[in-house]
Amino acid sequence: EPEVTQTPSHQVTQMGQEVILRCVPISNHLYFYWYRQILGQKVEFLVSFYNNEISEKSEIFDDQFSVERPDGSNFTLKIRSTKLEDSAMYFCASRHRTSPLHFGNGTRLTVT
């Protein structure tokens, strides 16, 4: 069964550094998402992306965050200047036109 793949599985970075989290969505999917889950808390919506532009974003997704689909297969989340509170699991998800979301296994981001 096709799946969403995310790399790396674990990223450690120092506060103030830039990180890029990478995702390969399921190949025929059209809608792409990033969610995050701080340890012990709910899975939270960050951003949705369709037709090469952001379609919706949450209040968490401030100017420090950006998304890109650089080559038609990858989907990336960039955090420009990481803060301690950015430490979380980041999940990429995708869906086809009417299907529900399929999630990847996440990237655990640790900011020290």
Place this chain on the structure above:
Amino acid sequence: QKEVEQDPGPLSVPEGAIVSLNCTYSNSAFQYFMWYRQYSRKGPELLMYTYSSGNKEDGRFTAQVDKSSKYISLFIRDSQPSDSATYLCAARNFGNEKLTFGTGTRLTIIP
């Protein structure tokens, strides 16, 4: 008021028992309801997907949505130790991209 509320548990039941997991929600515009299973350090895995009110069955799993009372349920029959995981309910509006999750219920099936 939280949009989707879920008892975090933990919930422990013996193998073979019927498990009942529940969520309530406050946003009457929600029309799509999902149950995801999440194993430790893994992503949410879709179990059930329903639109509006009604029941949906898939193997040992049954999802129920009652929009009049804003209540979502997942039943697991003949529970197995491999069902031990965190179960997340989620909902979204028609035409809205954002999926709103409950906190998740941690379930342990005791052999």
